[in-house]
Every structure is written in structure tokens, then in C-alpha cells.
Amino acid sequence: MTLPIFALLALLIVVFALGVILARNPVRSALSLVMTLFFLALLYLFLDAHLVGALQIIVYTGAIMVLFLFVIMLLNLQADPEERSAVTTLGTAGTLCAAFVALLVYMVGNTGIAAGPASANFGTIQTVAEALFIRLMLPFEITSVLMLVAIIGAVVLAKRTIQ
């Protein structure tokens, strides 16, 4: 991926991520998050991870964020009139972010992955499927059982009466 494309996408992602926390209206906030996730998907595409990019749009941009917006609209949330103390909010957020960035720098620095062009079949559906359904079969199945448990839990909580 060339640097100008990366720079442009990174800039857009940061701008819309700022929009998520700076917008006073919850719908605009959610829409900024949609755009953040969309440009993140484009970033994946330019990094040759085509399948991950497509799935990012299908799952996050197209399904989860729609549910976010649905709930916001259903509850008819309005702009938050309450003024928050900027110092405490920004202070807490800043500390958490700094800790996260430090952790990220440490982890990435220790992986020893050299930058370079991806192999020819990197990120194709076959490669991802082989990893998921052959090499990592057990963790994948356990994850889906976990999610099933979560879904059943949500249904039980949401139901008023259980026969």
C-alpha cells in the first residue's frame, strides 16, 4: 500500500473517530462511527485483506451499526444537554489512551514482523477458511458456542414470562 493512500485513510479514520466523541447528537455520533468503520474496511482492502474488508462492512458497518441507530431512534435520544467537566473526561480518556498506545507499541515492537509485500494468496477466502476451519477449528467452535450462550442469555433476559 502506498503511503499517500494510507495517510488519507488514516486521517479520515481519525477525523471520524473524533466525530464520534465530539458530536453532541447521538445519531451524528453513531454515523461518525459508521464512517470510521467503513474507512477501516477500506484500509483492510488496501492491505490486501479483501475478505476481512468485506466482512468488516457486512458485519460492523451494515449490521451492528444499523442496530445502534435503530435503538437510538427507537428511544428517540436527543442531544445531551448536560455539560460534562472536560478536564476529568479528557484526563481519564487521555490516560487510558496513553496506556493503550504504550501497550500497542510494546507488542508490535516485539512481534518481529517485517514490513513487506503480502504473499500472493494472503487474505483470500481459501486462506482464511483454512485457518478458521482446519487449523483453528476448536477455538472457532468454542467461540460460536460462547456467542450462542450470549444470545440465549439475551433472549431469557428479554422475555417477560418463560413457560
Next chain:
Amino acid sequence: MWVEIGIATIKALVVLLTVLPLAGALGWVERKGSALIQDRIGANRAGIPLFGMNITLQGLVNTLMADPLKLLTKEDVTPRGADRFLHALAPVVNLFPALVTFAIVPFGDVLFIGDREINLQIAQLDVGILYVLAMVSLGVYGVVLGGWASNNRWSLLGGIRGSAQMISYEVAMGLSVVAMILTYGTVELQSMTRQQGHLIGGWVPAWGILYQPVAFILFLTAGIAESKRVPFDLPESESELVAGFFTEYSGSKHMLFFMTDFVEIIFVAAMVSTLFFGGWQVPYLFRDGFHFPWGTAIALPNLVVAILELLSFTVKMLFFCWFQIMLRWTLPRFRYDQLMRLGWKGMLPIALANVLVTAVVILLVQGA
């Protein structure tokens, strides 16, 4: 490199300049079709006065000239209290995903110009049909934005209904596509279409519908639900919500919403033809001409073959456009609980069972 970019641009322009006028022409089919079904004459007044005659072209002048002119010159109103930016953005966000999905629809096999081989498909992506699902899932934002930004209760209700409906039917649509991916063993639309050129027993073209009739019904139903047309037009249901999510739109923005409706019809028709009816395949037509099962062979030049394939695709697509329009004027609208029951308790289990049966059958066939 510049030649490739030029070819891609020409293909994109050809598709765009076919889809957009076709969307307009479908407006005419819709008006005349509804008139036919309701035993009326339909739009036949607006015309071009020429030599003392009124040239109406069966109402085409009305739909293709009078209506757009009226909509383009109307006052563009943004209601008080609306979110001005998002209100203006919504029609564009609505049209964009519907148009860009045509990028991967194959409308022919290959065309040879000189020694250059041109794939008659704008973009051959290795994520293939997942791109379609991604773009379809983005289509909901135009509805949600239009409904929310208008500051109108009807619009908001329409937007909420639209988002719930489209999320619900995306699931069944995705699962019917999974069954097709299993059947063809690829996600790429061009190779799916090529596989449908085989002949079963030397006679019957191996079109997708013969293998996956259940997936065909699921996909078509979910597709119509995604394009929000009768019987799934609850987001706009005129009798209760005025016009639902686009109640507060006038002039050219209203026209954009209308346009999206027709572009989505064309898209559903194109996808159904590609996945289930052989796309550009003409029975017994191969790259070098016709080979009939009784032994007759007619050799044809590549250009003629390409034109025949293009014609075949267009005919199939137009048939399904017509089918959707006839469906709209035949069926009544669902009630909201019926809509949700059909989506989650009807189509989802059938789609899941279809995927399971397909997978088991493929496993048995391959194991044997």
C-alpha cells in the same frame, strides 16, 4: 495500464448509461402496468405538440420528460427543525450502494478486440458476491437517515421500520447466497455464470434454479423485501405513513428516492438472472457458436456471440423487472407482525435447512 483504465471506464459508463435510463423506463412500465391491472388507461396526456398532433408515445413522454422536468423545477423544501446536512445527504446515500453493486454483475463472457481479451464485467473481485452483500447492507442508511433527519414522526417511523425490515431479510438473503456458494464452489459471479453453461445429460442447461429452487424463492423474496416494495413496502406505506421515510422530500431529492427504487428493481432482477437463470448464458451457445445436442453446429464470430449473450442477459433481467412490477400491483401489503414472522420464523429456518441439505448432498456426491 492506461488502456486497462480506459476499458474499465468504458465498461462502467456503458453499465451506468444502461441502468439509469432503464430505471426511468421502468417508471413508465410501472404506470402503464398498474393501469393495465386496474383496468385504466394510464398516463396518456402529456405530449409534444408536432404538426398539430400530440405525440405522447403511449405515455412515455409523460414519464420520461414531463415527470422529471416537474420534479427538477419544483421547490426543494427542507422542513424546520430538520438536520439540514443529513437531510440533503440521505437521498445520495440511498442511491450510491444500489448503483455501485452493478460493478460485479457479469453481462457477457469475453470479448476479443485484437489480441486483447475483455471480461464483460466491470470488476472481477476475489470477494465476489460478498461485495454485493456488503453494499446491500449499506443500503439501509439512506432510509434511516432520511427518516431521522426529516424531524417528522411519519418519517421516523418509516426509518425505524425500514432498518428493522432490511436487517431481518438480509439474514435470509445471505443464507440463500451461502447455498449458492456451496453449489458453485466459488464466490465469483463470472465463474458462477460460466458453470451454468454446462449441460445436464447433454440436453438441459445447468442453470442455478434446477439445483437450488428453494434458494431462488428465498433470494427473490428477500431481494424484494430489501428493495422495500409491495408487499414489503411498510417503510413507506402511503396509507398510514404518508410516504414514510421520504415524506419530507420534494423536488429532485424526491426523484432520487424514486430512482433508487427502480435501480434496486433492476439490481434484484440482474442478480436473480445471474445466480439462478444462467446470467448471460444462451442454451447451447458456446464461445465458438451454437452446438446443439442433436449434432448441428453453427460457428459464430466472437462479436456475435458476445451480442447474443448481452441480449440473453437483458431479456432475463427485463423479465424479472416486469415480474416485480406485476407483483407490486397484485399483492396487498403485509401487516408488520406478518412481515417479522415471515422473515424470522419462516424464511430463516428454511434458509438454514437449505444450507444444511445442500452441504450434506455435496458431501455425499463428492464422497461417492
